[in-house]
Amino acid sequence: MVASNCIGIVSAQRAIFDTPFTFRSGAVLTRYELVYETYGTLNADKSNAILVCHALSGHHHVAGYYADDPKNTGWWDNMIGPGKPVDTNKFFVIGLNNLGGCNGSTGPSSIAPLADKPYGASFPVVTVEDWVESQARLADMLGIKQFAAVMGGSLGGMQALQWSLSFPERVRHVLAIACAPHLTAENIAFNDVARNAILTDPDFHGGNYYEHGVVPTRGLRLARMLGHITYLSDDAMADKFGRSLRSGKLGYNYDIEFEIESYLRYQGDKFAAYFDANTYLLMTKALDYFDPARACGDNLDKAFAAARADYLVLSFSTDWRFSPERSREIVNALLHNRRNVSYAEIASTHGHDSFLMQNEHYHEVMRTYLERVAKEVAV
């Protein structure tokens, strides 16, 4: 049974861009495609659009389900739908698969126009700024001059923040959830281990594994296992798995023994079976690079000087990947620039993953904020 307030059947659409796109790195794509979905109805003056940006492993299928695959509900379906915090009776919501992704948008596994083979290693390293630029082109195509809101969690939250810096006049509200103004050395270190797992997998072939008919499964699996440790909280792991043994006794070998091992290996295997390793590399690099303060002498206050949006910043008490302290850095910089900021630290045991979870307080804060946004919008 699908809940009555599910958006219901949705379908993916495809936008084709034939104007060359220049990345921050200087690399150029002569054409690219973005896969996206929309929910709700765009109003007459096109003022009720909300852009949802995805995180590391996300994509365009944010809410609802496909007619031919009813069990595959969107990754943020608990948040978005009729009567939900992001109310599709009021808002026109857009989800897309980012440039460089592996869910239909142009990425490393796409066929490069002239080479007649997948881009592989030749696909440009993409930054949060690049994504925002490419998303703005999608907005242009849809005739949306200004978003009512841009929102996202984690890496998605960074894109939402960047929107208000790259296009201050094109976004009225930014909802930045469980994110940070930049990665710490420790954050980068985890990403670097994950990347090295992929880069040193003999099946990686310098990124051109498609041509060899193999996939760097081992590396991608390790990367995901490691990622999962940082998505959960120590307490959540202790509560869920503790030191429980699968068979009740020690095996004195290297098979799965503890429940936590079973969970991690399962998550790693599942992910490695469908996600593209090159996309994983790109995503981690975009995370590492995001740092709006860098161009302003590491002064985050200065970085936000151009911002014109209002902000909702949310963090989760047990998130140690991007802790509440990191969100407060963002809030402080915004306050120094006299922006309207709402901030809440949500109590949750689920660590960084909390932003994807059903949580009454979290969803109420989102609902209340977006009800205010909806009042500014002529339906």
Place this chain on the structure above:
Amino acid sequence: MVASNCIGIVSAQRAIFDTPFTFRSGAVLTRYELVYETYGTLNADKSNAILVCHALSGHHHVAGYYADDPKNTGWWDNMIGPGKPVDTNKFFVIGLNNLGGCNGSTGPSSIAPLADKPYGASFPVVTVEDWVESQARLADMLGIKQFAAVMGGSLGGMQALQWSLSFPERVRHVLAIACAPHLTAENIAFNDVARNAILTDPDFHGGNYYEHGVVPTRGLRLARMLGHITYLSDDAMADKFGRSLRSGKLGYNYDIEFEIESYLRYQGDKFAAYFDANTYLLMTKALDYFDPARACGDNLDKAFAAARADYLVLSFSTDWRFSPERSREIVNALLHNRRNVSYAEIASTHGHDSFLMQNEHYHEVMRTYLERVAKEVAV
């Protein structure tokens, strides 16, 4: 220049045990060897001996240097020597390479007596209890009925604790530094990712890589990189590396860019060049398995009921691998058993690695405690 209070030239010794050794797993070694070093002089009644147990990557070369390799000072030389906190003018100090190690004691890379090839995967999984048992045999051989103290940091601290449980009458003082009464689910998770990096390296060959003339360097390197993240504190990484770029600008590729990446990869490469992957696996498994409370219905108070020693328990403020909270669990269990316990949480920015560092407060606490121990000993 070697500091004047360095123990000076030392040399390794070898103990051969021809009595079969039965592991907790039920596996048996018909013979084994332990490499060890001693510093200072054993007194007439053999009451001034201190056993130093090593952690994951440690070994028997704890202090001093070799005549033919003067730059290779022991890993705990700042702690042990004449006039140092562990004063070799007063104590007879023993360091050994644990069974299963790769620094000279019998381990997976040793030739198995009957097979005429390295043990490889056939080397038994070893537990902290096994190590203590094998160390007790070394003590027997040296004629030491009771240690003045058994000490160690991290996994070494776990062995020190186990000594007071396995042989309550054979140890007067336990110095357990930066350790925990058992690993959390998160601790095990990190170990499992490290193990999987090794186990899935195509050069691992099920643990019998010696016969193939290869080494699972990629996996071992990843394991060490990951380990290093957990040895340092977030703050220490931020202070030391921050977001500094090696070349001062972004490269838009997967070469080393951030200083933290350079550090991690260097540490990984260095370690993978000398350490044995099978030993690494064994060490992580011994960590996962250590849990004296398990046999007592997860009641740590009961687990320490047999203990007779006095204890010094030390933790470090920024250690997130084995946080001060974990040390306090040990202290509480000891207090419930009316043991004499001294406890200190040392302020340090170096995370788990603090136990190896020069730190005035830390060394003063050690010195003061051991001066008391020395007074009990007839020189």
